[in-house]
Amino acid sequence: MRKASITIKEIARQLNVSKSTVSRALRDSPEISEETKKRVIALAESLNYSPNPIALSLLRNRTQTLGIIVPDIANPFFSTAIGGVEDIAYSRGYHTMIYQSHESYERELADTKHIATRRVDGLIVSISSQTENHDHFVELQEQGIPVVFFDRVSETMPSHKVRVDDYKGAYEATEHLISRGCKSIAHIAGPANLSISRNRLKGYQDALTHHGIELHDEWVVSSEYNQAGGTERAYQLMALRNRPDAIFAASDRIAIGVHWALRQLGYRMPDDVAIVGFSDLSISSLLDPPLSSVAQPSFEMGQLAATLLLDLIESKSTPVAFETRVLTSNLIIRKSSMKELVGD
Amino acid sequence: MRKASITIKEIARQLNVSKSTVSRALRDSPEISEETKKRVIALAESLNYSPNPIALSLLRNRTQTLGIIVPDIANPFFSTAIGGVEDIAYSRGYHTMIYQSHESYERELADTKHIATRRVDGLIVSISSQTENHDHFVELQEQGIPVVFFDRVSETMPSHKVRVDDYKGAYEATEHLISRGCKSIAHIAGPANLSISRNRLKGYQDALTHHGIELHDEWVVSSEYNQAGGTERAYQLMALRNRPDAIFAASDRIAIGVHWALRQLGYRMPDDVAIVGFSDLSISSLLDPPLSSVAQPSFEMGQLAATLLLDLIESKSTPVAFETRVLTSNLIIRKSSMKELVGD
DNA sequence: CTGAAAGCGCTTACAG
């Protein structure tokens, strides 16, 4: 079916020279005469020759390809980060292969396996929420395929990491709710195996404590990072005898579920319940009332992760030391949390 | 850097047999003794051997990889369709390489070029809105790399195509607005080089005509398929001396921009202006009021496109005839278009 | 300045 592509051999035949000469001429080797170079290059162009990257891969044991595993490409946070990775990768002559774990450990395992057999040159990954064991990433790295984490990083595995200051973002979001007069602030945390979930929870707890507010266990619940989880947890929280007057959600997807639930239940936002999310997805500002959220520089995170990975791939020596880059988050205040301050 | 993977040669050495024998044993060839097979397979497993796909690609001139070009992976319509493609591809032993054209013709051209040199086995594509010339796809197909279009198809190029019934979807959406008593219905069309835009426009026009409603040129404007375009066009339409009482947008992204603009301008939906979009993105139902929209089976479109493409790739012979599969769209009515019928 | 040879990891006619 596939039409035979034109090869170096064919050019050599037509020009009555050896394959070696053609190869050298094409790579502009100094040992080839200008005369010959010209003839070779002219014919190559007229034949529309392009070297077979498969052959080069076999030779160099490199594919010029980066793997990237995210839980879900439909999540704008991840698709934007992927955009950042591609931006850097393309400019440095690499291609990107995108995998989705769908928050499944098994799927993530299969993806890393595929990456190993496909001889991808390196991996950028944001861990699935169901993953508790990071051995598959360790193995990949031991095989010589470097791994860089972003956002959902491994705390145990030594490697480059790119993340935002989740703790500070959560702290500020909570402090903001306190400053708007909220007295009973609930938190819907993400799955506990992800460090981002734990850091955000800690930020929430510390903000309350530092402001002399007692922690209530019943106001801290946990959910997958999706809308359905947010809706369920909101029902649960609002059903409490002692219901909260504010909810800080560990992600915008959760917050969107909360938003929907509160509307169904007839609460006014922010007057009855103030809410703040995390990630600042573009749709969040379209809700009514628009959602306050902690913004993350997703595109930059992708760029940075790609840069660190490519430097690792292209460095001859083993890395000096692994580094963790922490980007700053940024609280965006919108109507969903702008509770009127009651004057006295 | 990269640790040497274990090869067939290494297994042969350890077992004191030839590479040929190892290769045959691993592929369970009938000409190898059970005895030898067992030894080879046992060692291969203990060494964690996996065949180098690069070597196979070079041999077979096949990469077991599908290319897919979409304008933007962050658009949920496309990310869902990609999910459908992957679903089928994985189950048939293929991998997917995702490219984004970002609605740019130049980028799309570079992507097809990359696909050709990378020896991808086939391409699934939804055309960029800035593309007027489809020669790059024709060339790819002539080189023996089959192309299947979905959603944004080429009308001129012979190939398999998967799309929805845009005309009927638009017709029904418009008819629905008429049935809710709207008298002056505007349409924000997509870029005219895309057939989906033209078909949706035609559906709108025919619905009006068939119901004896005169067409007004000033009520038909055009926009890129994004939110900013929808906002701009909404401002333009509502500024008219003779302003519309309904807007049918060629996509949900456009409709979301309209929704936002109308809220800014102080119009009530649907009472002042009823709106309907196209695609039924999941966020559309979260808007207040929730957006009516024509739903497209995006996942199924991806699955179908992948199936058609893989059949093409794996068939020995040239395709019998190219087919166009038209899936049915489905109008979802929500509050944004449920204008109260005025009783008499 | 140019060519023959070996090799990347694998498969598969062709011999035996």
Place this chain on the structure above:
DNA sequence: CTGAAAGCGCTTACAG
């Protein structure tokens, strides 16, 4: 039943 050889498309020491 097993092995030696050729070949997929390319690069690069090694000779000349």
